Amino acid sequence: MVTWSQIPSNQRNGDVTSYTVSYQLEAGPAFTKDVDAATRYVNLTELHVHTNYIIRVSANSEIGAGPQSDAIVVTTADSSEPLELQSSRSL
Numbered sequence: 001m002v003t004w005s006q007i008p009s010n011q012r013n014g015d016v017t018s019y020t021v022s023y024q025l026e027a028g029p030a031f032t033k034d035v036d037a038a039t040r041y042v043n044l045t046e047l048h049v050h051t052n053y054i055i056r057v058s059a060n061s062e063i064g065a066g067p068q069s070d071a072i073v074v075t076t077a078d079s080s081e082p083l084e085l086q087s088s089r090s091l
Contacts, residue, residue, distance in 0.1 A: 003041040014061035
């Protein structure tokens with residue numbers, strides 16, 4: 001599960017209508033998942049085991065997409081465990 005904090009109101013360009021989570025293998029194409037503004041988490045599925053992924057989050061408003069967050073690199077668990085992301089940083 002990937003979670004993030006709400007953007008402070010003084011840093012928004014309008015009301016946040018949704019968030020886009022971008023994730024990719026270190027040397028692969030990016031995939032995205034969109035969630036509504038009230039939801040500040042997403043479960044990423046069908047990930048490879050014990051693999052590094054790069055993840056970024058951006059907020060969307062009626063004006064358009066905002067800038068992406070700084071990237072974090074996370075590693076999926078071993079195949080004997082549920083596939084959850086492990087990172088020491090938050091978005």
